[in-house]
Amino acid sequence: MGIGKAPTNPSVSFADVWDEVVDNICTGVLGNSDRLHMEIVCHLICQFRLNPEETSAAKVLIIEKMLGKLGMNPIDRIRIVVPEDQEKKPEDTYFTSL
Numbered sequence: 461m462g463i464g465k466a467p468t469n470p471s472v473s474f475a476d477v478w479d480e481v482v483d484n485i486c487t488g489v490l491g492n493s494d495r496l497h498m499e500i501v502c503h504l505i506c507q508f509r510l511n512p513e514e515t516s517a518a519k520v521l522i523i524e525k526m527l528g529k530l531g532m533n534p535i536d537r538i539r540i541v542v543p544e545d546q547e548k549k550p551e552d553t554y555f556t557s558l
Contacts, residue, residue: 472509477502485530488542494530501526 471477481502482490490498504523508515527533531540 470509472506474502474506477505477509481505481527481530481532484532486537486540486542489531489540497526497529501530 471480478498481498501523504519504526508520508523524533528536531537
C-alpha cells in the first residue's frame with residue numbers, strides 16, 4: 461500500500477484530525493489513558509494546518525515528539541510493544557504448547 465498520495469486538503473477539524481491520527485496508529489497502542497496526549501497533539505496539528513508558516517519550530521518539534529511516542533515515525537514504531545490479547549482461545553494454548 462505504501463504512503464499514498466499527498467492529501468489535497470488536510471482537515472483542520474479537531475474530530476477529523478483525531479480520527480486521522482487514530483486510524484494511522486498501530487492497532488492496540490492507544491488506550492483510555494492516552495486521551496489527554498491525543499487531545500494535545502490533535503490541537504497542535506490543527507494549529508499547524510491552519511497556519512503552517514506561523515507555527516514555531518518548537519511546536520513542530522513537540523508534534524513530532526508526541527507522534528513519535530505514539531509510534532508514528534519509523535524509528536519509534538519499532539519500539540512500540542502492543543500487549544498481547546488477554547483473552548486467549550483454548551486452541552491457542554494447545555498449539556503454543558506443542
